[in-house]
Amino acid sequence: MANSMLRRVRVVAALAWKAHPVATAGSVVLGVLGGVAPVATAWLTKLVLDALALGEGTAALVPLGAGLAVAGLAVIVLPHVSAYAQAQLRRALRLLIYDRLFRAVNTHPGLSRFENPSFHDTLRLAYESSHNAPDRLVAGALAIGQALITLSGFVVTLFAVNPLMVAVILVAALPSVRIQLLLSRERAEVMWEITPAMRRQVFYGDLLTKPEAAKEVRLFGLGDHLRARMLGEVRGINRAERDVDRRTLRSQGVMALLGSVVAAGGLLWAVVSAASGQLTVGDVTVFVAAVAGVQAALTTIVTQWADAHNALLMFGHYTAVVEAEPDLPVPAAPTPLPALSGRIELRDVWFRYSDEHPWILRGVDLVIPSGRTVALVGVNGAGKSTLVKLLCRLYDPVRGQITWDGVDLREASPADLRARIGAVFQDYMDYDLTAAENIALGDLTAAGDLERVHDSARQAGVHETLTALPRGYDTMLSRIFGDRDETGVALSGGQWQRLALARALMRVRQDLLILDEPSSGLDAEAEHEVHTSLRRHRGDRTSVLISHRLGTVRDADLIVVLSDGRIIERGTHDELMAAGGEYARLFTLQASGYETGGAGGGVDGGVGGGAPEAPEDILRTATPSTRSAGR
């Protein structure tokens, strides 16, 4: 434990030096001067008083008085200069520490860490401690250093007047050190225990304030319920904090009482000694200043030590995040991933999200030939999205392997792999940025290429919508982050989905296009347009397509039916229909659902009007009954 604390001290010292060497060195020098100044003031006061009592002349008194004036000035000015230097250091440290923290977060190529509650607790405490732990440590170290200098000066002074008093004060302070350290550890443990409650509190607070949640919260009348839940969490947090505060108060009260008794005893002794002529007036002043100075310095040392100790414990969360191994093994010398020319192959792939979770994929064998379109279909929870997440190496298979032209994905660099993939996930992101930025995020190397941005938007069928916005592509797509004098724009669900599609299409050089329900939120006409455009865009590109609207996948080169993590059927549309299995059942079911709706005149948005003739037409022109926008 002591070793790891020492290591953390070294880490913080190195960080401070790297962040701002001048402010670090300046703070240390100012700390030393700040420590010497009170002792010098006390000594000079004694010398002036004794010189006055002895009736010394001006020649002796003026230098002493001048020295006293300089020391007094230093006592007043130094704290302000020191506070400025420390603030400079704090700002520089904050920048460096955030940089390292989020660099470390970005080194995890996969998703598993982000789904782990313990990682979230550590991350939250790391974030919080990176706010203030280094500041507290640096400030604490400087305050301790300064107090140690003052303490040594006063101890020497006190020793000259009454050696016994030194021993009494030091011994009286010892229990306080121990108690403060125990309390600081307890405080750190309580912080760890209440972190899940703090995260839940933030979660409920977000639900009560975020525009995305406001609709349901109002519709279902959840406001008071969520507020009560949030307050419940806050009460729990308060209870835990209050218990530690009470223990702190008790022990600090006892220590303060002990200190006062010792100081009062010393004062009594000094007065009696002065009355009997054993001490001069100057001796009494310096003795009283020294007792107060030693006690104040000891209190500073003990409380700052405890605070620095607590900051060090909290800083452990930061080092845990910064030093964590990547969640997926990244090869030291990755095999370069060539442009896909042969096939992507899944060989006996088994996957579950953790040892505690059930198997989601159970021995999947699949070949995705280069230049072909493979469609994955199956009921909710069959494992389709999981499979495409594995293709992007957001997780590794637990057993089996996935190869890209023979290269195991584990041997390639995740960044290389992802540069070759364009994807729209079911749970795509809406960024509170401008329309152009929302699309350009798909390929940051082309962020300034507005023609590319517009092209992608055209292919996704959203160009006209974006041009018609108040500031065109520069319109902020956010109701909460726009300029204060600007009314932000909110897009509809389907428009956001097209924007996500445009983002994926920005990657013009990608070898693999993954579309996980790319049109679930689109109206019938838009879906038809988008699919026609996508078919054109896919061209001879390798694509994996997931859709519950079976009409949109019927022209795929290979349709794979997943059920309970296994491939139960594969073939072309015609082959699968002829086989009369699960695919044929689902396709017929969907078509008959629409036919019933169509016959009853209930199908909205049919472009041609009247009852459609073939299932694929129906499926292209009707609103689906199977799922919503997938959000």
Ligand SMILES: Nc1ncnc2c1ncn2[C@@H]1O[C@H](COP(=O)(O)OP(=O)(O)OP(=O)(O)O)[C@@H](O)[C@H]1O
């Ligand atoms: N991050 C996760 N952690 C744990 N379990 C998960 C996670 N994501 C998905 N699952 C589980 O894995 C199973 C398969 O989910 P997946 O999203 O792959 O299915 P799907 O076939 O895409 O379904 P849908 O058609 O509803 O989109 C589900 O039972 C789901 O609960």
